[in-house]
Amino acid sequence: MKTIKIKPDKYYIIHAGQVWEGAGSSGLLQNCTVTIKKGRIERVSTGGLKTEINDAQHDAQVIRLPEITLMPGLIDCHVHLAFDSQNLLKTVEEWTTNPAATRSRIKQWMQDSLSSGLVALRDGGDLYGFSLQTREAQKTGQLEGPKILSPGTALYKKGRYGHFLGPGIETLADAKDQIAALAEQKVDHIKIVVSGLVSFKEYGLVGKTQFTAEELRAIVDTAHRYGLPVMAHASSDEAVSTAISAGVDSVEHGYFVKDATLKQMAESQTAWLPTVAPLGNLLTAGHVPYPGANLDVIRRSYEGQLEAINKAVNYGVLLGIGTDAGANQVYHGKSYLDELKYYQKAGLSNEEILSAATSASAKIVGMHEAGHLKPGKLPLFIGVRGNPLQNLNQLKNIEFIAYI
Ligand SMILES: [Zn+2]
Known part of the structure; x- marks a missing residue:
């Protein structure tokens, strides 16, 4: 190469x-x-x-x-540079006990991403802001690889899902302070965790929506006042619809989204990154991610997502490619092609898929000159x-x- x-x-x-x-x-x-x-x-x-x-x-x-x-x-609109797809818990522990190990892995993953044809990565955040540090190291020439767009840390409600993504907030005032501090660090976007995770034990179950519509709107408005777009982790039809109404710029994951909400997404021109690989790659590997997880539940969720992607294209939703690289079995760089193939299974043509991977994703990450x-x-x-x-x-x- x-x-x-x-x-x-x-x-x-x-x-x-x-x-x-x-x-x-x-x-x-x-x-x-x-x-x-x-x-x-x-x-x-x-x-x-x-x-x-x-x-x-x-x-x-x-x-x-x-x-x-x-x-x-190619552009990946959703990665976590600080996460190891083979052992998330171990990496999270290492962030504090051996941060140098994380940094050297990130260096490798940047290489893996570049050699997989990726020229830009939009990160979804981590508790210590490793992706932001990587972006800075790249600026000073210490590190080569795809362009990184980083939110630093993510916003989530303390006590809910997201403790390894950011420091957590309790009140709206906390959220505003955190956004101000992130803007000061010149982050590229704000990442907010709107819902919890999808259950692999019980079909259709998603961790609670973390914010009311009013709270979310205030948070999104604050981010926009700083000129920062908002990427929102949201699964369950309710969480996705709330996020869209609040004016987020992109919905991440969006499992179990229903027709009316997909139409709402298209009308509001909210982008969607359906991240199929975190489900599909578990199925391909036959990997049960945690005790009690059920591959049939994962399969149903996966199949529902493919159907929703097909509908989204017909409704005119702005669809990009986001792998959630760093999630279990989703490898930095190497799994990008997996995500493209899931879109193929969803019924998209190769031209539609490659357009999503290039110009649509460039638009979503704000790189209008790519x-x-x-x-x-x-x-x-x-x-x-x-x-x-x-x-x-x-x-x-x-x-x-x-x-x-
Ligand atoms: Zn993510």
Whole structure:
């Protein structure tokens, strides 16, 4: 695999067999030249290497990828960089006893993510803000990898679900203070835990909704006043509907969401990250996550989620890709393709899936200059063999990555 970190002061000429420019473009362009100038895609032309470019740019770095199809880089809208998908409890303990171990694992996961074609990761938070620290370390050049968007810690109601995601709040005043402090740390978004977890013992059971509609609206308004979008962990139809009414920007998980609420989601243009992998990967592995958990219950919840995704597409919901990487059996980077395949099982076309993975996810994470391989956009793209629009498995082997 060839990885190139694009430098803003350098000129690049990339010759590629084919290019998929992203959502809305019809099929693949053939025999392409992509040029990058001042950290932006300058042009995408067909018809092979142009001599005028060669003559004009003596110092250009020329990259020849005649067998490769270039396409916009992939974006994961929901990860937890601080979580280990194989042993969450152990990592949580290690955050305090051996934080260096967590940091070195994160370094590995950043690599795993990049080599899986991911150019940006939106984190869902952790108690000690490891993802925010990682973002900062990246800024100073200590760490390479996908761009990280971090909420620092998450907001949740003390005594309810979420103790490893943030310090917890008791009152609305606490919430406002916490948002102010996070804004001070220049977080990229606010993560709020609206409901509890989905039960794997009893079908349809979800931990209690943590906030009233009024509380939630006040919290969302506060975040928006700081210019921060809100990603909301919400499962159960009631929690999802409450979150949408409160004006959150994206609903995370959203298990057991009903038709009317999906329509509400579409009308309000609230984004949805249905995170199928935390259920689907348990089923694939035949892994019973805790004593008493029942794989049949998980299977029913999983199947319901696939049905809801199918409906969401028909209703026009803005659907991105979020894996919840770090959850049990959901691996950083490697599990991204699993999530894409669940969308395939839900009945989406490969083009719909790849559009969700690129431009829709770019929109959801607020990276409006990513998601397409077109002039003026950021040089965040990947290369694979063959045609990923025909076969998603081409994404198993990422051959080329350009990132910033
Ligand atoms: Zn999560």
